[in-house]
Amino acid sequence: xxxxxxxxxxxxxxxxxxxxxxxxxxxxxxxxxxxxxxxxxxxxxxxxxxxxxxxxxxxxxxxxxxxxxxxxxxxxxxxxxxxxxxxxxxxxxxxxxxxxxxxxxxxxxxxxxxxxxxxxxxxxxxxxxxxxxxxxxxxxxxxxxxxxxxxxxxxxxxxxxxxxxxxxxxxxxxxxxxxxxxxxxxxxxxxxxxxxxxxxxxxxxxxxxxxxxxxxxxxxxxxxxxxxxxxxxxxxxxxxxxxxxxxxxxxxxxxxxxxxxxxxxxxxxxxxxxxxxxxxxxxxxxxxxxxxxxxxxxxxxxxxxxxxxxxxxxxxxxxxxxx
Amino acid sequence: xxxxxxxxxxxxxxxxxxxxxxxxxxxxxxxxxxxxxxxxxxxxxxxxxxxxxxxxxxxxxxxxxxxxxxxxxxxxxxxxxxxxxxxxxxxxxxxxxxxxxxxxxxxxxxxxxxxxxxxxxxxxxxxxxxxxxxxxxxxxxxxxxxxxxxxxxxxxxxxxxxxxxxxxxxxxxxxxxxxxxxxxxxxxxxxxxxxxxxxxxxxxxxxxxxxxxxxxxxxxxxxxxxxxxxxxxxxxxxxxxxxxxxxxxxxxxxxxxxxxxxxxxxxxxxxxxxxxxxxxxxxxxxxxxxxxxxxxxxxxxxxxxxxxxxxxxxxxxxxxxxxxxxx
Numbered sequence: 001x002x003x004x005x006x007x008x009x010x011x012x013x014x015x016x017x018x019x020x021x022x023x024x025x026x027x028x029x030x031x032x033x034x035x036x037x038x039x040x041x042x043x044x045x046x047x048x049x050x051x052x053x054x055x056x057x058x059x060x061x062x063x064x065x066x067x068x069x070x071x072x073x074x075x076x077x078x079x080x081x082x083x084x085x086x087x088x089x090x091x092x093x094x095x096x097x098x099x100x101x102x103x104x105x106x107x108x109x110x111x112x113x114x115x116x117x118x119x120x121x122x123x124x125x126x127x128x129x130x131x132x133x134x135x136x137x138x139x140x141x142x143x144x145x146x147x148x149x150x151x152x153x154x155x156x157x158x159x160x161x162x163x164x165x166x167x168x169x170x171x172x173x174x175x176x177x178x179x180x181x182x183x184x185x186x187x188x189x190x191x192x193x194x195x196x197x198x199x200x201x202x203x204x205x206x207x208x209x210x211x212x213x214x215x216x217x218x219x220x221x222x223x224x225x226x227x228x229x230x231x232x233x234x235x236x237x238x239x240x241x242x243x244x245x246x247x248x249x250x251x252x253x254x255x256x257x258x259x260x261x262x263x264x265x266x267x268x269x270x271x272x273x274x275x276x277x278x279x280x281x282x283x284x285x286x287x288x289x290x291x292x293x294x295x296x297x298x299x300x301x302x303x304x305x306x307x308x309x310x311x312x313x314x315x316x317x318x319x320x321x322x323x
Numbered sequence: 324x325x326x327x328x329x330x331x332x333x334x335x336x337x338x339x340x341x342x343x344x345x346x347x348x349x350x351x352x353x354x355x356x357x358x359x360x361x362x363x364x365x366x367x368x369x370x371x372x373x374x375x376x377x378x379x380x381x382x383x384x385x386x387x388x389x390x391x392x393x394x395x396x397x398x399x400x401x402x403x404x405x406x407x408x409x410x411x412x413x414x415x416x417x418x419x420x421x422x423x424x425x426x427x428x429x430x431x432x433x434x435x436x437x438x439x440x441x442x443x444x445x446x447x448x449x450x451x452x453x454x455x456x457x458x459x460x461x462x463x464x465x466x467x468x469x470x471x472x473x474x475x476x477x478x479x480x481x482x483x484x485x486x487x488x489x490x491x492x493x494x495x496x497x498x499x500x501x502x503x504x505x506x507x508x509x510x511x512x513x514x515x516x517x518x519x520x521x522x523x524x525x526x527x528x529x530x531x532x533x534x535x536x537x538x539x540x541x542x543x544x545x546x547x548x549x550x551x552x553x554x555x556x557x558x559x560x561x562x563x564x565x566x567x568x569x570x571x572x573x574x575x576x577x578x579x580x581x582x583x584x585x586x587x588x589x590x591x592x593x594x595x596x597x598x599x600x601x602x603x604x605x606x607x608x609x610x611x612x613x614x615x616x617x618x619x620x621x622x623x624x625x626x627x628x629x630x631x632x633x634x635x636x637x638x639x640x641x642x643x644x645x646x647x648x649x650x
Contacts, residue, residue, distance in 0.1 A: 076437070076439060076440065077443070121625075122621060122624060122625060122628075124628075125624065125625055125628030125629055125632060126578060126624040126625075126627070126628040127578070127579070127628070128578050128624075130386070130388070130439050131386075131568055131572075131578060131620070131624060132621075132624055134564070134565055134568065134620070135565070135569075135617045135618075135620035135621045135624065136617070136621065137617070138562075138565055138613045138614065138616060138617025138618075138620070139614060139617040139618055139621065141610070141613060141614075141617075142610050142611065142613055142614025142615075142617060142618075143614070145608075145610040145614075146610075146614070150608070150610065246610070251561075254443065254446065254447050257443055258444075258447065261440070261443070261444065267437060267440050268437075297454070297455065297458070297459060298454055298459055299451055299452070299453070299454025299455030299456070299457070299458070299459055299557070300451070300455050301451070302447060302448075302450055302451030302454055302455075303448055303451030303452050303454075303455050304451070305447060305451070306444055306445065306446075306447035306448025306449070306450070306451050307448055309443070309444040309447060309448070310441065310444035310445060310448060313436070313440055313441065313444055314430070314434055314436065314441075317434055317436045318434065
């Protein structure tokens with residue numbers, strides 16, 4: 001990408017405290033929102049509604065947590081996650097219908113990793129992840145249409161239905177997956193060498209290259225992780241409704257990105273944690289749910305979410321500047 | 324990166340455009356009938372107007388991702404304003420959009436934030452505003468006013484108000500970009516922000532100007548098309564960003580900023596147009612269009628990225644061999 005104003009300004013490095021603060025402020029905002037919601041909207045603080053929120057947050061959250069690897073590695077976002085999800089959903093439905101659930105899961109995983117690696121090559125060559133993934137998004141969506149013949153693909157598999165609709169201990173499988181994956185992602189970033197490599201590539205690319213890190217491979221890995229996240233959501237969705245269509249997840253990219261942005265991960269990479277993206281997803285799900293219960297129209301909801309994203313991004317950005 | 328002489332570079336791209344045209348004209352008689360050319364030109368309006376705006380922000384080393392939402396919002400606004408007359412409604416909407424764009428540019432310059440990130444937020448917000456203003460429904464102009472928009476549909480040979488507006492905007496922008504200092508600043512800050520600042524180029528003004536123009540042009544495209552059709556949907560224009568960026572990149576606008584021209588963007592626009600309409604007229608289904616532009620964009624960025632990586636490596640090894648012979 002171009003010499004953006006940010007890098008030209010020669011910003012001072014900032015400590016981990018800022019990001020702890022960012023995470024705390026998101027958590028505080030969520031609590032505040034819940035308090036306001038509980039007082040003003042009686043139906044908000046019910047177990048049923050809580051499960052609705054958790055389930056809504058889970059599907060966005062899984063991809064947002066996976067997306068945070070891309071952001072942390074210094075590659076902003078991918079705009080292809082929703083289209084890739086649709087493509088993987090179609091692949092999963094086709095293979096599952098033909099060869100069973102196990103084969104479907106295996107095929108999705110292989111295709112997801114391949115798609116991530118391919119996008120990694122393009123992002124590395126162009127240096128502009130947004131444009132590269134925009135192009136890949138169009139291709140994935142097109143491939144989903146080609147493979148599905150632009151129709152509805154149905155699957156009929158008891159195990160798949162269990163994956164999609166079961167509630168172990170009263171909590172939907174999607175939400176279990178969200179919590180487990182968020183914890184795994186946090187462990188990966190904080191405790192593994194891969195996590196350190198991702199953070200270093202994002203924090204200072206030149207230093208990463210100079211210390212012999214293969215930044216291109218790190219970018220590819222981050223995109224592959226995002227693809228696996230999209231694959232998990234695709235599998236859950238297909239299992240829940242027992243069908244796949246090429247227009248699945250249309251327009252969801254901005255939900256994923258909004259969650260990462262509201263979570264306050266450093267957008268130049270290198271600072272932050274996947275848990276922030278998870279929190280961001282929960283915060284947005286809370287906000288959406290509250291607005292829905294109060295009968296806000298879709299337009300108003302979208303405007304408010306957009307305004308929150310712009311506000312949060314600008315605030316975190318200024319915070320970085322001033323510390 | 325690409326050290327080709329700009330004129331030769333443009334000539335190569337122009338030749339490629341003619342090649343694409345010729346390849347399809349061989350199979351499609353519509354490519355050389357008056358009505359066929361008229362529809363090709365009209366079809367280029369939306370992508371063209373928006374590509375000119377996005378291209379300017381790309382040349383400035385930034386990028387306006389919110390143009391599609393802006394066009395949808397402008398479409399709704401223009402339908403609401405249709406009562407004041409069609410031409411005034413289009414002008415007023417474009418002006419309003421330019422103001423919003425300028426405000427967006429000012430925020431980006433003042434916050435020194437990455438424009439990709441900021442415009443992702445406004446992309447969501449503008450789309451929401453469009454939904455809000457329209458009550459989530461398609462906005463239509465009243466039936467008794469329908470004749471008042473007929474003049475937008477006339478054709479003179481292969482020209483129409485749509486294509487004339489496109490060419491007028493391109494001509495005006497081309498003149499502005501090559502002659503005015505404000506537009507030259509856009510090129511300067513895209514080529515090297517730190518160098519431009521050191522040379523005394525203000526960095527805020529060109530960013531505000533580039534985003535005002537991209538917002539205003541997106542508004543113009545949305546308003547014009549919505550009033551021409553007599554209706555606007557708040558969910559429209561989602562795919563236009565992809566096409567606009569593709570047109571810019573085919574036309575030689577550098578992803579890194581600093582390089583590009585209005586003429587180049589037009590060449591890129593028609594290359595894409597000839598290709599996509601050609602594929603559509605040969606009977607490919609509707610989604611094949613986005614597949615084709617996506618695949619084309621991937622090929623382009625891979626080729627450009629691969630070329631510059633190769634050029635870097637070659638320069639490096641040449642330097643090594645020079646150093647080696649010296650010692």
